[in-house]
Amino acid sequence: MHFAITCTDKPGHLDLRLATRPRHLEYLDGQVAHIVVAGPLLDAEGKPTGSLLVVDFPDEAAAQAFAAADPYAEVGLFASVTIQPFRVVYPKA
Numbered sequence: 001m002h003f004a005i006t007c008t009d010k011p012g013h014l015d016l017r018l019a020t021r022p023r024h025l026e027y028l029d030g031q032v033a034h035i036v037v038a039g040p041l042l043d044a045e046g047k048p049t050g051s052l053l054v055v056d057f058p059d060e061a062a063a064q065a066f067a068a069a070d071p072y073a074e075v076g077l078f079a080s081v082t083i084q085p086f087r088v089v090y091p092k093a
Helices: 014-030 060-068
Strands: 001-008 035-042 048-056 076-087
Touching: 001 035, 001 060, 048 060, 060 076
Parallel strands: none
Antiparallel strands: 001 048, 001 076, 035 048
């Protein structure tokens, strides 16, 4: 089942995001089989302000565990995280 994970960074935490980014990418590399699409949310200047991931897991508990184990979450980068069931319509399989 697909889930959309939307994470909003705490204001003023860009330095923490950048410092943690290598560990975050290493974590995602290890989970690539579950990732449909992932990337940063950007402000008007192109600076990251959060993350959006669409993932494929058997249930919401597994998606929550995935999100909680992300190094960004572990260092307290996010002000909020939402996880919602998601249906992929495009691109068509």
